[in-house]
Amino acid sequence: MPPAVQTAPTLVFGWGNPSRGDDALGPLFCERIEALRLPGVECLTDFQLQVEHALDLAGRRRVLFVDAALAGAQPQEPAALAAGFHAHTITPARDASFTTHTMSPQSVLQVYRQVLGSDPPPAWLLAIHGIGFELGDGLSAAAAANLDRALAWAEHWLRENGATNAPFQV
Amino acid sequence: MGFELETALPSDQPLQRVAIDPVSRVEGHGKVTLLLDAQNRVHQVRLHIVEFRGFERIAQGRPYWEIPVMVQRLCGICPVSHHLAASKAMDLIVGARQLTPSAEKMRRLMHYGQILQSHALHFFHLSSPDLLFGFDSEVARRNIVGVIADHPDIAKKGVLLRKYGQEVIRHTAGKRVHGTGSVPGGVNKSLSAEDRAAMRGEIEQIVLWCREAVELIKRLHLHNRALYDGFGAFRSNIMGLVAPDGALDLYHGALRVRDADGNIVLDQADYQGYETLLTEEVKPWSYMKFPYLTALGPQLGWYKVGPLARIQNCDYIPTPHAEAERREFCDHAGGKPFAGTLGYHWARMVEMLFAAESIERILADDDLEGRELTVQGERRREGVGVIEAPRGTLIHHYRVGDNDLVTMANLIVSTTHNNQAMNTAVREVAKQYLDGREITEGLLNHIEVAIRAYDPCLSCATHALGQMPLEVLLADADGNTLDYVLRDHEHTIRRPPAPAGGIAL
Numbered sequence: 001m002p003p004a005v006q007t008a009p010t011l012v013f014g015w016g017n018p019s020r021g022d023d024a025l026g027p028l029f030c031e032r033i034e035a036l037r038l039p040g041v042e043c044l045t046d047f048q049l050q051v052e053h054a055l056d057l058a059g060r061r062r063v064l065f066v067d068a069a070l071a072g073a074q075p076q077e078p079a080a081l082a083a084g085f086h087a088h089t090i091t092p093a094r095d096a097s098f099t100t101h102t103m104s105p106q107s108v109l110q111v112y113r114q115v116l117g118s119d120p121p122p123a124w125l126l127a128i129h130g131i132g133f134e135l136g137d138g139l140s141a142a143a144a145a146n147l148d149r150a151l152a153w154a155e156h157w158l159r160e161n162g163a164t165n166a167p168f169q170v
Numbered sequence: 171m172g173f174e175l176e177t178a179l180p181s182d183q184p185l186q187r188v189a190i191d192p193v194s195r196v197e198g199h200g201k202v203t204l205l206l207d208a209q210n211r212v213h214q215v216r217l218h219i220v221e222f223r224g225f226e227r228i229a230q231g232r233p234y235w236e237i238p239v240m241v242q243r244l245c246g247i248c249p250v251s252h253h254l255a256a257s258k259a260m261d262l263i264v265g266a267r268q269l270t271p272s273a274e275k276m277r278r279l280m281h282y283g284q285i286l287q288s289h290a291l292h293f294f295h296l297s298s299p300d301l302l303f304g305f306d307s308e309v310a311r312r313n314i315v316g317v318i319a320d321h322p323d324i325a326k327k328g329v330l331l332r333k334y335g336q337e338v339i340r341h342t343a344g345k346r347v348h349g350t351g352s353v354p355g356g357v358n359k360s361l362s363a364e365d366r367a368a369m370r371g372e373i374e375q376i377v378l379w380c381r382e383a384v385e386l387i388k389r390l391h392l393h394n395r396a397l398y399d400g401f402g403a404f405r406s407n408i409m410g411l412v413a414p415d416g417a418l419d420l421y422h423g424a425l426r427v428r429d430a431d432g433n434i435v436l437d438q439a440d441y442q443g444y445e446t447l448l449t450e451e452v453k454p455w456s457y458m459k460f461p462y463l464t465a466l467g468p469q470l471g472w473y474k475v476g477p478l479a480r481i482q483n484c485d486y487i488p489t490p491h492a493e494a495e496r497r498e499f500c501d502h503a504g505g506k507p508f509a510g511t512l513g514y515h516w517a518r519m520v521e522m523l524f525a526a527e528s529i530e531r532i533l534a535d536d537d538l539e540g541r542e543l544t545v546q547g548e549r550r551r552e553g554v555g556v557i558e559a560p561r562g563t564l565i566h567h568y569r570v571g572d573n574d575l576v577t578m579a580n581l582i583v584s585t586t587h588n589n590q591a592m593n594t595a596v597r598e599v600a601k602q603y604l605d606g607r608e609i610t611e612g613l614l615n616h617i618e619v620a621i622r623a624y625d626p627c628l629s630c631a632t633h634a635l636g637q638m639p640l641e642v643l644l645a646d647a648d649g650n651t652l653d654y655v656l657r658d659h660e661h662t663i664r665r666p667p668a669p670a671g672g673i674a675l
Contacts, residue, residue: 019243046347048247051295052333103295111295114325135243136228 007059008042010158014066015046021137022130025068025147028139029128032151038158049103054112060121064154065090065105069127084146087126126150173594202596202617215597219458219585219626229579234263234570235354242348245627250284250339251559253352255566258555260354263570265547272540273356278421279532280342280351281557282525285420287335288560289522292625293383294328297515300619301390327379334376338529341365356544366538373530377491380523384495387519391512402511402595402620405430406472407463408479409587411558414438416485418524420558426483427463427473432506436463441556444565450582460590461582472590475562476624477517482507489527495520511595514623559584561625585627595620
């Protein structure tokens with residue numbers, strides 16, 4: 001299903017609930033990137049990833065998924081821990097969830113493959129570390145600092161405008 | 171007094187513990203714990219789900235008119251359900267006892283768009299892989315080969331059905347995420363002729379796909395009746411809203427309860443009195459409460475909600491194709507409420523068809539383009555709004571002071587209503603598939619399949635990355651870890667060192 005209008009080659013898709021503390025990192029990242037008005041970059045946000053977002057990937061050269069990550073929840077390189085974010089390439093995979101209330105970006109890529117019958121564009125996942133996710137809370141100071149570092153670093157990559165598909169190097 | 175297998179009885183044998191931790195989100199935390207003896211016989215089964223918290227706190231002190239929009243932040247999956255339930259409660263606050271025809275039809279259209287997209291997501295994305303490819307049953311795999319061949323484009327239809335539902339929401343609520351269409355006393359916009367024509371242009375295809383979806387789940391079910399009828403089967407009451415004439419109505423009505431034999435034990439009960447009708451029991455081992463019908467008590471008064479309850483609770487469905495499918499389902503059940511957990515899937519598709527037919531019917535109504543959008547009446551201090559959300563009955567209750575600020579909020583979400591039913595389903599599956607066997611990934615997946623049928627809401631809308639979807643800890647009664655397994659998104663099994671202190675059970 002090709003998109004009807006001209007599609008920006010780079011999609012930045014951030015998701016999270018702006019009312020749940022550091023869960024707002026994904027949408028805030030998109031808001032800040034959008035303000036830069038980078039050529040060839042489009043930003044989309046939603047509360048949660050869902051199957052129809054696979055259609056938003058059509059016609060892209062690369063996709064950057066952005067979400068909050070619970071700091072320390074996954075084994076990480078010391079450099080990533082110090083930077084407050086980490087990133088890596090992702091490939092299609094079906095979720096193992098038992099609920100529609102969570103969906104991974106890998107699963108969105110899998111839906112793309114199922115629905116459009118071809119491989120999705122190269123995709124990366126940028127996870128910005130957060131510490132507090134209570135309903136009604138604002139962004140923590142630590143998450144705000146991590147967001148600044150992630151933005152500074154991602155802006156450089158995005159300005160390359162797809163010149164390289166190399167994964168992020170922290 | 172508890173239920174069978176809720177709490178282990180005294181045993182002279184050492185017991186092992188198994189923890190399944192499929193979704194370890196920051197707040198939404200679902201976990202199943204099994205207490206086994208040395209022969210792997212089940213002694214205790216509990217489903218732990220953390221109830222969402224915090225909304226009541228942040229609602230207090232907010233102006234009542236903000237609540238229908240604000241409450242959508244609770245859930246990224248069914249924000250429209252919260253939007254409408256809160257609006258219905260606030261209708262009473264502003265004295266709007268009867269909405270204008272345009273307002274009610276806009277809300278109904280929005281609601282059926284939500285039902286359509288939510289049910290499509292659940293069936294096509296979450297459940298159909300299990301149902302099509304089987305979950306540890308070679309017999310099932312052989313039987314469904316022909317079904318798969320007939321539905322090569324199932325994933326695509328699922329996405330497009332959901333996309334259509336999202337478009338209905340966008341046109342009625344103003345935008346796809348966090349719409350503002352419903353307000354206390356009515357709606358703030360009617361439908362444009364252009365938007366209405368766009369939706370009407372596609373609805374015939376949508377209804378057709380929904381009919382095919384019912385056929386698909388029906389074939390799957392009937393191809394393996396023993397599995398589908400018996401999996402996680404248990405008797406219970408069923409509860410939901412029905413219209414005054416007993417018709418299925420997911421937007422508005424009064425409460426009806428049937429017992430496990432299908433007899434009506436409560437009918438046309440005004441939900442404004444839900445606090446008298448229902449009691450929420452607290453159990454020391456669970457964060458989520460256990461509601462029951464006060465008149466019947468905790469042992470006999472618990473119930474199921476959601477699609478399986480609703481299509482069997484009503485007297486009829488007021489759209490032709492869905493009604494024909496409901497009759498076929500009820501005939502299959504044999505005159506009593508169907509007890510099998512996998513019946514939720516069949517019932518959910520009947521409801522999806524009902525939603526599509528309802529959208530088609532409402533779109534034909536010129537009131538959607540009307541100009542009279544809101545009404546007001548005598549101001550009140552308290553209101554209860556109830557709606558049948560995709561997963562079941564959703565209750566919003568507010569009190570508002572003379573200064574227009576909310577002083578009290580109480581919500582009972584569908585997953586809470588289903589808490590005892592889900593626990594019972596997991597126990598039945600554990601008895602059926604785990605008792606006396608080695609613990610394997612396939613067997614554990616049967617428990618996930620049972621939970622998945624209910625599509626529980628796990629503390630909506632928080633989902634930070636970084637945790638594994640499936641986590642299993644096996645330990646003995648002394649807390650010594652015997653095994654620890656993580657399963658990632660690709661279903662790859664890893665056995666890293668167990669976390670210090672294990673998983674709290």
